Amino acid sequence: MIKLHSSRDSQEILALQTMLRRAGMPVTVTERGNLLELWLVQASYEAAARELIREFRTNPPTEQEPQAPLATLGGAALWHVLARQAGIFTFVLFVLVLIVAAAQWFVAPEFTLSQLIFSPHGGHTLEASQPWRWITPILLHFSATHLIFNLFWWWYLGGRLELVYGSKVLIFVTLVTALASNYAQWYVSGPLFGGLSGVVYGLLGFAMIVAWQRPRHPLALPPALLVFMIGWLVLGYTDLLWVNVANEAHSVGLISGILLGFVWRAKKPAMR
Structure with a gap:
């Protein structure tokens, strides 16, 4: 496995893991001391995975932006919100x-x-x-x-x-x-x-x-x-x-x- 990123911020690691999995990349998270580490299972994805992480860190999601109530979201937007909270089997x-x-x-x-x-x-x-x-x-x-x-x-x-x-x-x-x-x-x-x-x-x-x-x-x-x-x-x-x-x-x-x-x-x- 190849270590892609480490952080004490569990939300950042979870966001990165979710983003990479949606892109079809096999990743997992381990814990070492106070650090959470994001690992790539297959080396063939390394270049693409690092590029996605670079883009994520360059333009991270803005948590301060107000979120529209679920009732006001269109179908595509609602699915996007829900998809961030679960995977396909869920x-x-x-x-x-x-x-x-x-x-x-x-x-x-x-x-x-x-x-x-x-x-x-x-x-x-x-x-x-x-x-x-x-x-x-x-x-x-x-x-x-x-x-x-x-x-x-x-x-x-x-x-x-x-x-x-x-x-x-x-x-x-x-x-x-x-x-x-x-x-x-x-x-x-x-x-x-x-x-x-x-x-x-x-x-x-x-x-x-x-x-x-x-x-x-x-x-x-x-x-x-x-x-x-x-x-x-x-x-x-x-x-x-x-x-x-x-x-x-x-x-x-x-x-x-x-x-x-x-x-x-x-x-x-x-x-x-």
Whole structure:
């Protein structure tokens, strides 16, 4: 790998990484002491990558410029704003969840549910011949509040992870945490459940560990967000909430994400 740039400014590194990835260049970020380092994976892109960085540093984006409200932006401008916050897999799963919600609520509710729940026969019978069911409950949502809550956190947490480590890492974390959280919820309560929140808590756990004691890391999360998310998880085990909560999916999703975070730090110490 070739080191392109180093900085203590996590926002600058994240902006450079995002810009280069949009240009199709394979880059990653590592941490060394108080420095974040931007690395190019394939040497053949070096000349083009350095030219893009030179242009970026010559004409950096002006943070002081007022941002138009999202409601006033045209389609292209709105997409440009959103694209800076996430990668392609974040967007694809976001849209897929919306499509499933439309089918589940308005087009073919019974058929959609029967094809995507963990076990079509009820009870505790695994359908080994239909392994997609072990993942697809993350696409199901049972209220608008449920859907909006999960999609917001998916975009915020999944988008950050994908911009920092790439689509393959986000896909892997999503699949592992989906399998773990779905299995736990099915084992405890049966097949009639759904939602992306087990994965969301998995992403939260992964980010917590990867960025632990690294306040400048691009995945570092505000303490208030951590308090809110953990508090919501704890409240789910009480009678204080007015909605049904998939407690086992949340807890096991968080634990599986934490474990993946520890594995990432142990196996990839130079790629934090």
